[in-house]
Amino acid sequence: MCLGIPMKVVKVKGDFSLVKTGGLTRQVNIQMLPGVKAGDYVIVHAGFAIEIVDREAARETLSLFDKIDGF
Amino acid sequence: MKYIDEFRNRGIIKKVSRRIFEMMPENEIRLMEVCGTHTQNFHRFGLDKLLPDNLRLIAGPGCPVCVSPQEYIDKAIQLSKDANTVILTFGDMLRVPGTSASLLKQRAKGADVRIVYSAWDSLKLARENPAKRLIFLAVGFEATASTLALTLQAAKKEGLNNFFFFTALKLIPPAMKALVSDPELKIDGFLCPGHVSAIIGSQPYEFIPKKYKIACCVAGFEPMDILEGIYFLLYQIVHNKPGVKNQYTRVVKRAGNPSAKAIIRKAFKVTNASWRGLGEIAGSGLSLREEFSGFDIEKTMPHDIKRKTLNIKQQNCRCGEVIKGIIQPLQCPLFKNTCSPQEPYGPCMVSSEGACNVYYRYK
Numbered sequence: 001m002c003l004g005i006p007m008k009v010v011k012v013k014g015d016f017s018l019v020k021t022g023g024l025t026r027q028v029n030i031q032m033l034p035g036v037k038a039g040d041y042v043i044v045h046a047g048f049a050i051e052i053v054d055r056e057a058a059r060e061t062l063s064l065f066d067k068i069d070g071f
Numbered sequence: 072m073k074y075i076d077e078f079r080n081r082g083i084i085k086k087v088s089r090r091i092f093e094m095m096p097e098n099e100i101r102l103m104e105v106c107g108t109h110t111q112n113f114h115r116f117g118l119d120k121l122l123p124d125n126l127r128l129i130a131g132p133g134c135p136v137c138v139s140p141q142e143y144i145d146k147a148i149q150l151s152k153d154a155n156t157v158i159l160t161f162g163d164m165l166r167v168p169g170t171s172a173s174l175l176k177q178r179a180k181g182a183d184v185r186i187v188y189s190a191w192d193s194l195k196l197a198r199e200n201p202a203k204r205l206i207f208l209a210v211g212f213e214a215t216a217s218t219l220a221l222t223l224q225a226a227k228k229e230g231l232n233n234f235f236f237f238t239a240l241k242l243i244p245p246a247m248k249a250l251v252s253d254p255e256l257k258i259d260g261f262l263c264p265g266h267v268s269a270i271i272g273s274q275p276y277e278f279i280p281k282k283y284k285i286a287c288c289v290a291g292f293e294p295m296d297i298l299e300g301i302y303f304l305l306y307q308i309v310h311n312k313p314g315v316k317n318q319y320t321r322v323v324k325r326a327g328n329p330s331a332k333a334i335i336r337k338a339f340k341v342t343n344a345s346w347r348g349l350g351e352i353a354g355s356g357l358s359l360r361e362e363f364s365g366f367d368i369e370k371t372m373p374h375d376i377k378r379k380t381l382n383i384k385q386q387n388c389r390c391g392e393v394i395k396g397i398i399q400p401l402q403c404p405l406f407k408n409t410c411s412p413q414e415p416y417g418p419c420m421v422s423s424e425g426a427c428n429v430y431y432r433y434k
Binding site: 003004008029031032033046058061065068 | 214
């Protein structure tokens with residue numbers, strides 16, 4: 001159910017957006033994400049984008065792995 | 072960054088696994104992954120082989136199909152018998168056994184039961200079939216509830232009068248509260264779900280460490296996310312500092328998604344709900360608000376939809392204990408004997424996120 005694969009927003013049109021990952025393109029509802037724009041990555045749940053992936057936070061999580069010995 | 076391969080780095084996975092081994096105490100630690108997709112990915116990526124033997128991962132109640140009570144399935148089957156009715160459902164529900172049938176068997180007998188990927192698709196079907204009554208089986212947790220709320224609002228705006236919800240929506244934090252309040256259950260930490268938390272945030276779990284001294288960590292779905300989530304839980308447990316750690320900060324905020332929460336509140340109100348295995352839990356479900364009651368199949372045809380608890384035929388089925396984490400799937404006498412993904416006896420064997428189904432495929 002919760003695939004959690006981030007999909008890239010290609011085009012925004014009203015309440016919907018075209019998103020893609022790999023070779024897969026889909027139309028998803030974006031009413032839960034006011035302010036989403038082309039180029040953003042979103043998490044899709046059953047045909048609806050539920051959250052924008054935060055690039056900075058992702059970077060921080062990845063850099064944290066380097067420090068994981070230092071807890 | 073595409074946020075996939077970066078979180079599947081083998082070197083880092085091994086490093087986190089090593090740290091977990093170094094930190095692991097001698098006693099058994101029991102962690103529950105609440106979300107069915109965590110269960111599935113944990114085994115799909117073989118992460119169980121990267122953890123100490125005395126670190127037990129227990130599959131929790133976060134598979135919507137698995138926790139749907141039998142009387143709900145029976146009622147859905149009953150509704151499907153009407154020749155003018157189309158049942159719309161997410162795929163997994165099709166094979167869940169009711170007392171004497173399943174929706175799949177009903178379909179073979181001629182019932183109109185259709186699978187939809189998104190609730191939104193049902194709007195189109197309702198438009199295309201004006202003479203039919205379309206009933207959507209609304210099961211799922213907070214993340215699904217938000218998608219159903221938007222579908223409902225669109226149906227109302229459009230004035231669709233042949234589209235209905237049969238709801239069994241559930242809320243995760245009250246179920247976790249019920250689990251920690253159960254003296255039979257010993258859980259040291261919860262791996263909290265990703266998508267549900269994207270909607271509700273990490274804040275709703277804060278009562279768990281505060282009141283029950285149980286560690287919590289919200290985690291993403293990639294192998295590195297899951298392992299790091301386990302690492303953070305273990306860290307809290309070993310240092311006796313239970314809290315709510317958020318590993319999945321790229322998607323989950325403490326307050327969640329405010330727009331999504333408002334959308335849910337507009338369509339649904341909190342109600343009591345019945346969970347397979349856990350029983351009735353106060354404030355753990357969602358029902359349609361009064362202004363949407365025209366879409367509630369239980370309100371529009373109350374005389375023949377009254378839910379009642381039936382005698383459970385499947386007495387040997389131990390899904391209830393699996394959902395609560397009291398037994399592992401392998402301990403159920405039916406597992407791999409009379410119960411398999413091809414011929415499931417209980418709901419945990421049906422869904423690809425169900426603990427028994429996952430264990431069958433990967434163990």
